[in-house]
Amino acid sequence: MNVRTKLAGVLAAPPKYILSLILGLCFLLTLFVGNAYASTIESEASSGIAWALSYLASNPFAYLFLTLAIGYPIGRITVGGINLGATAGTLVTGILIALASSALYGITYDIPGLVEDIFLMLFMYALGMRVGPQFFSGLARGGVDFLVIGLIVVFSNFLIVFFGVKVLDLGPGYAAGIISGSYTVTAVMGVAQSAVTSGAFQLPEGVTADTVGANMAAGYAISYVLSSIFIILLIKYLPKMFGKDAVLEAQKAEQEFSGGEDGGALPGTAGTSILGFTDKQIRSYKVEHAELVGKSVSQLFKMNPHAAILKVVRGDEVIDAEKDPSIQLGDIVGVLGDYNLLLNGKDKVGKEVSEPRARMVDIEVADIHVGKTRFAGKTLAEMGRKIGFGLHLKSLFRAGVAIPHLPKTIVEKGDVLRLAGPAWCVEQAAKSLKATPIVESAYTEVSFMSLALFIGFVIGHASVEIGGIPFALGTSAGCMLMGILVSWLRTRNPDFGGPTSEGARAFLNDIGLSLFVAVLAAGVGPKIMSSFQGTIVLWIAVLGLLGALVPPFLAWLYGYYIRKMNPVILAGACAGGRNSTPALNGIQDISQSGIAAVAYPVPYALTSAIVLILGYMAMVFS
Incomplete structure (x- = not known):
């Protein structure tokens, strides 16, 4: 790719990404300028680049956000219709900064693992909140297929890597390291190391435990970096490779997993308070028919429940329908009703006039959970005549x-009604239904989220040891499942807090994943150089890529041709089978939907346990 192509790609990016790149470069320039000033005081042996990288290493905050500032616009550069995406762009940028620091000046980045854990768990919770309403229906619809996909991925990875190492005679430790790296599950190295220290693996003559550990680390570092980047690209573009439009397929999946009825955003999710299109209108008429005079607004609604007078303008006075005024001749009334009905307003009320005061009504959209009320068991028509005013x-x-x-349609206890109308009308209906109207807001409910994260961490952290191998759900998976549970509960009963602001959830999602990847890059980058020793590096790279990419591709072929699965749902399952959260984020980005995550948790949880067993076996039988 020449300089002109790169420049065109950057210029094609949205202005906010160009600005991020410029700010990142300006930050580096500031460091260099600062060093030029500092060099008059400090030793001349310190170079500008060394000082800048040392500054970043001493200040992890600067490293993390500089990596994001540069990585995001780099991820947007498109060549041949393909781009890395924000996650892979951040990963590559972080690795390059950490690698340059280590290789050129021996500078390493020591960022506490707690930072990585916190941001990963925040991301997983936000992800669970997004897909919770569809998760259980997704499990019911494709649970067995999700299990099969996970098994295909994890066992084919083991076979490719284990027998590949045997054929190439790479030596003990490489198989476990490559499995760990190609699967991006660092814990595999832990169980493999336990096989060495416990004596389950008998060291060959002339081979020390340190040698096995070094082989393991080399296999892990190289395969981890390559698989982390290329699995994102594979999962992201699988639908396109097979001639499918990811956006259209995601829309089909959302329709299918929502039950088939287009009811808008599910309760408890973002978008519930959007009014959207409706054939209801508010139009103003001058009262000219004597039969309306003397009747109250509520009486007129009982006579014609398909239209409601919301405001009455009488000279300089504007009267809300909440006060139930009686109509006088010459009043101007604002009437809410179907467009076709309002066209006949002249015959029913009087001449239509332009009176903004009669039409200025704030419309609110709220979800109402039907409780123990006399209206449960009634039809919508019956209920509408009683409490449907406005x-x-x-x-x-x-x-x-x-x-x-x-x-x-009969309304049952536990149903959720989405009503649109003046706030006082919504409140009045909610009171009759023994419920509280839930309106979407920017309230982020930090205490509720914190409690859910605490429970998710405890559940995920709990482990059971079988044969010396620890089995645990994993803290990140535990937090995701709590996000799913919270969202699912709110879908069925909005009284459980209502929807979290999508803006807040999306920010939590993006910043959590991006900073997790940036911390990861800081730790992996320096290890790459120590792994480059002779032609063995090439074989590690080949086996790592084969182990990372072939298994999910085989699972894709199974789901696409044999099970005829939706491509976006299938890509999410493959990402889960490969334990790659960034890959899931990639398919979500390109499909402009979170529906792919419906298929992620089942194969993720299954393979997280099985890959540890296989990593242990790879070490024992190597």
Whole structure:
């Protein structure tokens, strides 16, 4: 790729990414300028680059956010219709900075592992919140397939790497290291090392435990870096490779997993308070028909429940319908109703006039959970005549699934109604239904999230040891499952806090994953140089890439051709089988949807345990 192509790619990126790149470069320039000044005081032996990299190493905050500032726009550069994406761009940038620091000046980045853990768990919780409403329906629809996909990925990875190392005669330790790196599961090296220290693996004559450990580290470092980058690209572009539009396929999957009825955003998710399209309108008429005079607004609604007078303008006075005023001749009324009904307003009320004061009504959209009320068991038509004044029923949800909301549809206890209308009308209906209207807001509920993360950590951290091998769900998976559970509960009962702001959730998602990857890059980068020894590096790279990419591709072929799975859902399952959260983020980015994560947790949890067993076996039988 020549300089002109790179420049074109950068210029094609959105302005915010160009700005990020410029700011990042300006930061480096500031460091160099600062060093030029400092050099008049300090030893001349210290070079500008060395000083800058040393500054970053001494200040992890600067390293992390500089990596993001440069990595994001680099990830947006597109060549031949393909780009790395923000996650891989951040990973590559972090590795290059850490590698240059270590190789040129012996500078390493010591960032506490707690930082990495915190941001990963925040990301996983935010991810769970996004996909929770569809998770259980996804498990019911494709649970067996998700299990099979996980088994295909984990066992084919083992066979490729283990027998590849045998054929190439790479020596003990390499198989476990490459499995660990190509699967991006560092814990595999831990169980493999335990096989050495416990004596389960008998050291060959002339081979020391340190030698095995070095082989393991070399296999891990090289395969980890390569697999981390290329698995993102593979999962991200699998649908396109097979001629599928990821965005369209994601839309189909969302429709399928929401139950088939287009009811808008599910309760407990972002977008619930968007009014969207409706055939309801508010139009203003001058009262000219004597039969309306003397009747109250509520009486007129009982006579015609398909239209409601929301405001009455009488001279300089504007009266809300909440006060239930009686109509006088010459009043101007704002009427809410179906467009076709309002077209006949002249015959029912009087001449239509332009009176903004009669039409200035704030419309609120809220989810209401049907509690123990006399309206449970009634049809929507019956309920509407009693409590439907000024309201429009946008959607009806049952057990988290949108169902048709027709006049004869019976409302059951536990259903969720999405109502649109003036705030006082919504409040009035909610009171009758023994519920509280839930409106989407920017309230992020830190205490609720913190409690969920605490429980998720405890559940994921708990482990059971079988045959010397620890089995645990994993803290990140535990946090994701808590996010799923919280979102799922809110889908069925909005009283559990209502929806979290999508802006807050998306920020938590992006900053969590990006900083996790940046910390990861700081630790992996310096280890690469120590692994480059002769032609063995080439074989590690080849086996690492084969072990990382061939297994999910085989699982894709199974799901695509044999099971006819939705491509985006299938890509999410393959990412889960490969234990690659950044790859999942890649398919979500390109499909502009979070639906792929529905298929992620089942194969992720399954393979997280099995790969430890296989890593142990790879060491024992190497």
